[in-house]
Structures are given as C-alpha cells and as structure tokens.
Amino acid sequence: MSILLEGISKAFGSKVVLDRIDLEVREGETVAVIGGSGVGKSVLLKTIVGLLEPDAGRVVVDDQVVTELSREHLYELRRRVGYVFQFAALFDSMTVKDNLAMGLRRIAGMDAEERAHRTEEALRLVEMEGYEGQLPGQLSGGQRKRVGLARAVATRPKYLLYDEPTTGLDPVTTSVIDRLILKMDEELGVTSVVVTHDMTSAYRVADRIAMLYDGRIRFTGTPAEIQAADDPIVRGFVEGRPELMQESTA
Amino acid sequence: MFRAMNGVWGAPIAWVGRSALGTAGGFGQFGRFMARVGRSVADTRTWSAVVVVQMARIGVSSLPIALFIAAFTGIVLALQASYTFTGAVPLYFVGVLVGKTMLLELGPVLIGLALAGRVGANIAAELGTMRVTEQIDALETLAYDPLAYLVVPRIIAGVVMFPLVVAFADATGVVAGWITAINLLDLSTPEFVRGLRLFFLPFDVTYSMIKAGSFGLAVTAIGSFYGFTTRGGAEAVGRSTTQAVVVSSMLILVLDAFWAVTLL
Amino acid sequence: MSAPAEVRVGLMVLAGLALIVVGTIWMQGWRIGAEEREVVAWFREVGQLQGGNPVKLRGVPIGRVESLALDQRSAGVIIRMSISSEVVLPEDPVVILSPESLFGDWQAEIFPRSRYPFYSYAVSPSVEMLPGYSLPDVSRLTAVADRIAENLAVITDRIDIAFTDETAVNIRQAIDNIQEVTARLTGLVEAQGRTVEDLAAGLEMTTATLNEAAATAGRTFSRIESSIAQGELTRIVENVERVTLQLDSLSRSLGTVTGELGGAVGNADSAFSALNGILTELEAGEGTLGMLLQDTALYRELVTTNTLVQDLLEDFQRNPRKYINLRVF
Numbered sequence: 133m134s135i136l137l138e139g140i141s142k143a144f145g146s147k148v149v150l151d152r153i154d155l156e157v158r159e160g161e162t163v164a165v166i167g168g169s170g171v172g173k174s175v176l177l178k179t180i181v182g183l184l185e186p187d188a189g190r191v192v193v194d195d196q197v198v199t200e201l202s203r204e205h206l207y208e209l210r211r212r213v214g215y216v217f218q219f220a221a222l223f224d225s226m227t228v229k230d231n232l233a234m235g236l237r238r239i240a241g242m243d244a245e246e247r248a249h250r251t252e253e254a255l256r257l258v259e260m261e262g263y264e265g266q267l268p269g270q271l272s273g274g275q276r277k278r279v280g281l282a283r284a285v286a287t288r289p290k291y292l293l294y295d296e297p298t299t300g301l302d303p304v305t306t307s308v309i310d311r312l313i314l315k316m317d318e319e320l321g322v323t324s325v326v327v328t329h330d331m332t333s334a335y336r337v338a339d340r341i342a343m344l345y346d347g348r349i350r351f352t353g354t355p356a357e358i359q360a361a362d363d364p365i366v367r368g369f370v371e372g373r374p375e376l377m378q379e380s381t382a
Numbered sequence: 383m384f385r386a387m388n389g390v391w392g393a394p395i396a397w398v399g400r401s402a403l404g405t406a407g408g409f410g411q412f413g414r415f416m417a418r419v420g421r422s423v424a425d426t427r428t429w430s431a432v433v434v435v436q437m438a439r440i441g442v443s444s445l446p447i448a449l450f451i452a453a454f455t456g457i458v459l460a461l462q463a464s465y466t467f468t469g470a471v472p473l474y475f476v477g478v479l480v481g482k483t484m485l486l487e488l489g490p491v492l493i494g495l496a497l498a499g500r501v502g503a504n505i506a507a508e509l510g511t512m513r514v515t516e517q518i519d520a521l522e523t524l525a526y527d528p529l530a531y532l533v534v535p536r537i538i539a540g541v542v543m544f545p546l547v548v549a550f551a552d553a554t555g556v557v558a559g560w561i562t563a564i565n566l567l568d569l570s571t572p573e574f575v576r577g578l579r580l581f582f583l584p585f586d587v588t589y590s591m592i593k594a595g596s597f598g599l600a601v602t603a604i605g606s607f608y609g610f611t612t613r614g615g616a617e618a619v620g621r622s623t624t625q626a627v628v629v630s631s632m633l634i635l636v637l638d639a640f641w642a643v644t645l646l
Numbered sequence: 647m648s649a650p651a652e653v654r655v656g657l658m659v660l661a662g663l664a665l666i667v668v669g670t671i672w673m674q675g676w677r678i679g680a681e682e683r684e685v686v687a688w689f690r691e692v693g694q695l696q697g698g699n700p701v702k703l704r705g706v707p708i709g710r711v712e713s714l715a716l717d718q719r720s721a722g723v724i725i726r727m728s729i730s731s732e733v734v735l736p737e738d739p740v741v742i743l744s745p746e747s748l749f750g751d752w753q754a755e756i757f758p759r760s761r762y763p764f765y766s767y768a769v770s771p772s773v774e775m776l777p778g779y780s781l782p783d784v785s786r787l788t789a790v791a792d793r794i795a796e797n798l799a800v801i802t803d804r805i806d807i808a809f810t811d812e813t814a815v816n817i818r819q820a821i822d823n824i825q826e827v828t829a830r831l832t833g834l835v836e837a838q839g840r841t842v843e844d845l846a847a848g849l850e851m852t853t854a855t856l857n858e859a860a861a862t863a864g865r866t867f868s869r870i871e872s873s874i875a876q877g878e879l880t881r882i883v884e885n886v887e888r889v890t891l892q893l894d895s896l897s898r899s900l901g902t903v904t905g906e907l908g909g910a911v912g913n914a915d916s917a918f919s920a921l922n923g924i925l926t927e928l929e930a931g932e933g934t935l936g937m938l939l940q941d942t943a944l945y946r947e948l949v950t951t952n953t954l955v956q957d958l959l960e961d962f963q964r965n966p967r968k969y970i971n972l973r974v975f
C-alpha cells in the first residue's frame with residue numbers, strides 16, 4: 133500500500149528530465165517533492181499514474197506495477213488515486229458540480245443521490261459551497277484550484293497526488309489547502325505526494341521531503357533533516373539563496 | 383559542387399526532405415491514433431453518454447450554414463446551366479445538371495469543405511485547449527479513456543450527421559435551382575422535373591451519402607488528431623486548428639477523387 | 647437553446663432519413679398513391695433500355711420499366727413494366743423499344759399491332775407476354791449497309807458463275823426488295839440532306855456518297871430488270887459489282903462519321919450471321935452455286951435484311967431529328 137519508484141528515467145528528445153530516480157512513499161505518509169521550476173516535478177508525478185510512460189524503471193502503486201498494467205487495470209487503479217493539477221484542469225464546458233460528478237460517475241453502483249451528497253461534501257471541504265452551478269471560467273484562480281482539489285478527493289481515493297496545490301495562492305488560502313492536505317492524511321489515512329516549491333507548505337504537510345535537482349533526487353529526509361543539511365544546493369534552495377547553488381556548480 | 387548546392391539549393395531541398403519525412407511520419411502517427419480510436423469504440427459506456435451532444439453540435443448546428451451554401455449553389459447552378467446550354471441543348475437539361483451536380487459533387491464537397499472549417503476547426507481548437515490545459519490528463523486520472531470520451535463520439539457524430547446535413551443540403555440546392563429555373567429562366571416545373579428525373583439513379587443518393595459520411599469521418603478524425611496531439615500553449619492550439627482545416631480540406635478533395643474512381 | 651439536444655438530434659435524424667427515402671422515390675418518378683399494374687413483354691434484345699425508363703401509350707407516359715431479365719430457355723429478354731391501372735391497352739398490343747431522345751435514354755411504347763404490322767415482333771413463349779420489338783440503333787445502319795455490300799458481292803460472284811431462269815425469279819424478288827430499300831435510303835438521304843447542310847463535313851460526304859450510291863443502284867437495278875428478261879448477264883454482273891463498291895464505300899463513310907458508335911457495328915445481326923453460315927456451308931459442301939441461287943434461303947435472308955433496314959428507315963422517318971442531332975454533339 134505504497135508508492136515506489138525504481139530507477140525512473142525520462143527524456144524528451146535529447147533532453148533528460150529524470151535520470152534514474154528512486155523514491156518510496158510509505159503507506160499513510162506524505163512526501164513533498166521540491167525543486168526548481170522546470171526540473172521535472174510534474175513529469176515525475178505524471179509517471180506515477182501512467183500519464184507519462186518512463187523510458188526506464190518501474191513504478192509500483194498499491195502493489196501494482198503501473199508500467200506493466202493493461203489499460204483496464206490502469207483505469208481501475210486510477211480510481212484509487214486522486215490527482216490535483218497545477219492549474220486545476222477543470223473541464224471548462226461543465227459546471228463545478230458536473231466537474232466533481234465526472235469522477236463519481238465512474239464508481240459502479242453509485243446513484244445520483246449519493247453523487248450529490250459526495251459533491252456537496254467535497255465542496256464543503258474546500259469551502260466552495262454555493263458554487264455548484266458556476267462554470268470554471270467564472271471562478272478565480274484560487275477557487276479553481278480548490279474545486280480541482282475537491283474533484284480529486286470526491287472519489288475518496290487512497291492516494292493523492294498534488295501538483296503545486298498552493299502555488300499562486302494568497303497565504304490564507306494556502307494554509308486552508310495545507311490544512312486540507314493534513315486532514316486528508318489524518319482522517320482518511322491517504323498516502324500523498326505533494327509537489328511544491330513553497331518550503332513553508334512543505335514543512336507544514338510533509339513527513340519527508342525529497343529534493344529533485346538536475347534529473348536526480350538530491351536529498352531525502354524529514355523537514356528537520358533538510359533544515360540541517362549542509363549540501364549547498366539543498367541549502368540554497370531551502371533558504372532561497374541562489375548564490376549558494378551557483379558557488380557549488382562553479 | 384555540393385557546397386554550391388548547399389548555398390543556393392540546400393534550404394529548399396532540405397525543406398522537401400523534411401516535408402516528405404514529416405508527411406510519412408504524420409501518416410504513421412495518424413494511423414496509430416486511428417487504431418487506438420478504433421479500440422476505444424468498444425468502450426460504449428463512455429461515449430454513448432455524450433454522443434448525442436456531439437451530434438447536436440456537429441449536425442444540427444451545422445444545418446443553417448449548410449442550407450445557406452446549398453441554396454446559393456442551386457441558384458447559381460441553374461443560371462449557369464441555362465447560360466451554357468443556350469440554343470444547343472434543350473432547356474430541361476438545367477434540371478439534369480442541377481440534380482446531378484448537386485447530388486454527386488457540390489452538395490457533399492461544398493458542405494464538406496464548409497464543415498471542415500466549422501466543425502474541424504472547432505474540434506481541433508477544443509481538444510487542443512483541453513490538451514494544453516491538462517483537461518485530457520484530468521480525464522485520464524478520473525479513469526476515463528479520453529479517446530472514448532472525446533474522440534469517438536465526435537467521429538461517430540460526424541459519420542452519422544454529415545450525410546444527413548448533406549441530404550438536406552442536396553434537397554435545398556435542388557429546390558433552389560428549381561425555383562430559380564421557373565422564375566428566372568424560361569422553364570416550367572414539369573420540364574425541370576423531367577430533367578431532374580431523366581438520368582436520376584437511386585445510386586446517386588447512395589453516392590452522395592457515402593461521400594458525405596467519409597467527409598464526416600475525415601473532418602472529425604483529422605480535427606481530433608490535431609487537437610489531441612497539440613503540444614505547448616495557446617499558440618500551438620492555433621497551429622493545430624489551422625492544420626486541421628487545411629489537412630481535412632485536402633483529404634476531402636482526395637476522397638472525392640477516390641470515390642469518383644472507385645464508385646463511378 | 648430551445649429543445650434539448652436529444653430532441654433536436656432525433657428530429658433531424660428522422661427528418662433526414664424520411665427526406666432521403668421519399669426524395670429518392672420521388673426522383674424515380676413514383677406517384678404516391680397511384681394504382682399500378684404490371685405488363686410483361688418479350689423481346690429478342692432490348693437495345694439501351696434500362697430499368698426506370700418510361701412506358702408510353704400514344705406518347706403519354708403511363709408508367710416505367712421495372713426490370714429486365716434474360717430468358718435463358720428461349721433466348722429472349724423479359725421486360726416487366728408497371729403502368730397506371732386506369733390505362734386501357736389497345737387491341738392486340740405490341741411493345742416497341744426506341745430511343746426517347748438524342749441522349750441515349752430509351753423508352754417502351756405500346757401500340758396496336760396494326761400500327762406497325764411489318765416489324766418482326768418477337769413471339770412470346772407465353773400468351774401473358776406482349777410481343778416486343780426493339781428498333782435498331784443508328785449505329786446498326788452502318789453495319790447493315792456494310793453487310794448489304796458484302797452480300798451483294800457474294801451474290802455477284804455467284805451470279806457470275808451460274809445462272810438459271812428459275813433463279814431469275816428469286817433474284818428479281820430479292821432485287822426488288824433491295825431496290826425498294828435503296829429508294830427509301832435515297833429519300834431519307836435527300837430529306838436529311840436539307841437538315842444536315844450545316845453539319846460536319848464528314849456527314850455531308852457520307853450523304854453525297856449515299857446519294858451517288860443510291861442513284862447508281864437505281865440505274866443498275868432498272869437495267870437488271872430489263873436485262874434479266876433479255877439474259878444480258880455480263881452487264882448485270884458488272885452493275886451489281888459497281889453498286890457493291892458504292893455501298894461498300896458508303897458503309898465505310900458512315901462508319902467514319904458514326905465512329906463513336908463503332909463498337910456497335912461489331913454486333914452482327916443474327917440474320918447475317920445465319921446467311922454467312924449458309925453460304926459457307928454450301929460453298930464447302932457439295933452444293934453448287936446454282937443450287938444456292940435456287941435455294942430460297944438466300945432469298946429469305948435478303949428479305950430479312952430488308953425488314954431490318956426498313957425498320958430502321960421507318961424510325962428514321964418518324965424521328966429524323968433524333969438521328970441527325972446525334973451528330974451535333
């Protein structure tokens with residue numbers, strides 16, 4: 133009941149984005165993946181649910197080898213995984229309620245009443261009650277992100293993958309979302325991967341933090357460990373001091 | 383010598399080479415895409431829920447523009463036929479020309495080209511936007527096969543609705559030509575109808591419908607392909623849209639010739 | 647948006663399918679609600695007739711051809727027509743197939759036999775079926791002229807070698823017929839000549855050749871008539887040979903003009919193949935040429951040839967424009 137990445141490599145053309153990544157997320161654990169923009173955090177997250185196929189390596193989720201699953205089994209597995217997209221990726225031709233219902237419709241034996249109930253519950257969780265009938269275009273960026281989160285949790289998944297859930301949000305909304313991530317973890321025992329470059333959020337929600345740098349995992353450890361790290365690259369990123377990172381590469 | 387070639391001809395020759403490779407690669411990619419779409423047709427549960435909406439968007443909403451085009455085509459056909467036939471050919475041949483041309487060629491092809499612009503561009507833009515905003519990925523994570531959910535219903539709607547749109551267009555063109563013939567030309571209804579029926583074969587209708595169906599397939603499949611394979615941002619969506627229209631228009635003309643060779 | 651998508655799509659699909667079905671039927675000339683009945687006719691061959699062609703009575707469309715089927719057992723063609731049930735067919739009805747217009751579409755016309763008694767109607771194997779006759783196509787005129795020439799050549803050869811008084815009668819009858827045909831050809835050509843003036847030079851040449859041939863033939867035949875009585879065989883032979891040559895070149899000119907119909911020339915008329923068969927047989931066998939001339943088979947074949955040409959001429963005279971205009975395009 134965990135997520136396991138073994139030797140994942142991924143290149144686009146000649147550009148190597150991931151280079152033999154190993155990462156384990158244990159059951160119930162929340163791991164934050166940090167790293168600069170364009171370093172491949174989203175690519176890493178997408179390989180976990182098979183949205184991108186790695187060039188090499190193995191992905192194991194919930195004891196199933198994602199990279200070897202048939203399409204039917206992959207879809208079966210995806211029902212147990214919620215994915216929160218960086219820019220929400222709401223279906224813009226559908227209302228908020230219909231966006232949430234999309235995932236619920238794939239759950240066998242769920243009637244309309246139950247769907248309405250779950251939708252309501254998920255929207256309450258992200259404090260977006262009353263927006264059921266709105267179209268995504270009518271929402272602000274922060275609201276869209278919250279609806280995206282609601283859509284991912286509405287199906288009550290065992291795994292949650294967040295792609296920069298707090299980027300671009302105001303501090304209040306950020307802490308609302310952070311609390312929500314913690315709540316999902318604590319109440320439902322969800323296993324999560326949170327991709328972020330917001331260290332405050334990472335410290336708040338993560339049991340462990342992994343830093344992605346130059347195609348490799350540069351560092352893995354608890355928040356306390358990462359704060360004590362003396363790798364200049366890690367410190368430069370964590371403390372927001374690019375000069376440290378430059379010195380080391382020079 | 384090669385250096386000189388490089389200087390003057392290098393760029394165009396390289397361009398031809400790249401285009402040829404690109405075209406061949408494009409065919410392969412399109413073929414694989416269609417093979418995957420074919421497999422996704424089996425997922426009836428997913429596409430059956432949304433196919434009616436696509437039929438309304440692709441078929442019903444295309445009707446006004448199609449009928450508009452057809453009406454004017456019919457009028458022009460009648461006038462030009464009478465102009466061409468001056469003296470030598472009996473005037474009831476206006477009916478022959480309007481009926482045959484409308485059914486066999488202009489109905490399907492003009493409507494096909496118009497809908498390549500309308501429907502094809504629309505599909506490419508919509509799916510392209512969904513691709514670059516990760517909505518297609520989102521569908522995947524919600525356990526939907528995006529081909530079954532997005533592409534199959536559009537293609538089915540195209541194949542089913544294009545022939546119906548063209549049937550209405552054929553009829554509109556013929557009626558417009560008829561009205562023109564009896565009002566602006568020295569022709570009576572019985573004469574026009576005689577011409578209309580003179581060389582009519584039921585196969586003409588079948589031919590028109592086969593053509594329209596294949597155009598529906600071409601326009602929706604090409605639009606879906608370019609939309610689905612969009613990479614990048616808003617600019618890429620624009621590029622996909624343009625390409626979808628250009629390629630599906632060309633494919634319509636190629637198919638037109640293909641059917642003429644194989645079926646006539 | 648007014649109605650939901652399902653309703654709009656449903657309406658469009660139903661209306662579209664109805665349009666396709668009703669439109670197709672209407673285009674085929676179906677009058678909804680009209681009572682119809684079936685008429686069947688029997689033909690030796692049917693020219694360019696197709697299903698859907700009109701059936702007419704005294705020029706009025708009364709129905710259409712439904713189907714054409716080969717009758718394997720009796721080497722004929724069975725045509726089924728449906729006609730309006732109010733229409734009363736004439737006494738002793740026959741069906742004649744002919745081109746309806748100059749563009750190759752044919753029609754089936756119902757006549758009382760008395761109107762065109764001399765056509766060789768195909769005798770139907772069943773009483774239910776009306777006798778039918780298909781007018782020869784213009785392209786066959788060329789073929790016919792060609793064969794007349796050939797046959798005349800053959801006859802000439804034979805006359806040259808053997809000639810008896812007995813056969814003189816037969817020959818004169820045959821020649822009478824040929825003469826009549828030639829006269830008709832001449833009349834036709836003259837009539838056409840006026841219409842044709844502004845047509846292609848090739849056709850004018852043909853006309854001229856035809857005229858000349860006909861004139862020579864006329865002269866020759868009148869001499870034959872008198873000479874037979876006097877037994878001046880040599881001159882007969884010479885004259886017939888000349889006619890033959892003329893007709894030969896006529897048929898060749900016609901062949902050039904009707905080049906586009908050349909394919910049809912190849913269709914040998916059964917009468918002529920039969921004739922050729924007989925001739926070769928007799929030549930190969932013990933039969934003497936005298937016997938051949940005495941044999942009424944030759945005479946009969948000549949008569950058949952005449953009938954064929956006469957049919958064609960009748961149609962020419964009825965609808966000259968049909969044939970003449972064909973050249974314009």
Ligand SMILES: Nc1ncnc2c1ncn2[C@@H]1O[C@H](COP(=O)(O)OP(=O)(O)O)[C@@H](O)[C@H]1O
Nearest residue numbers: 144149167168169170171172173174175176613
């Ligand atoms: N589908 C793709 N095709 C080509 N290049 C891609 C694709 N997806 C991501 N990349 C490239 O991979 C790199 C990592 O991207 P990404 O994972 O989105 O970065 P981030 O860490 O900011 O999430 C970027 O340089 C991006 O251009």
Ligand SMILES: [Mg+2]
Nearest residue numbers: 173174218295
């Ligand atoms: Mg990213």
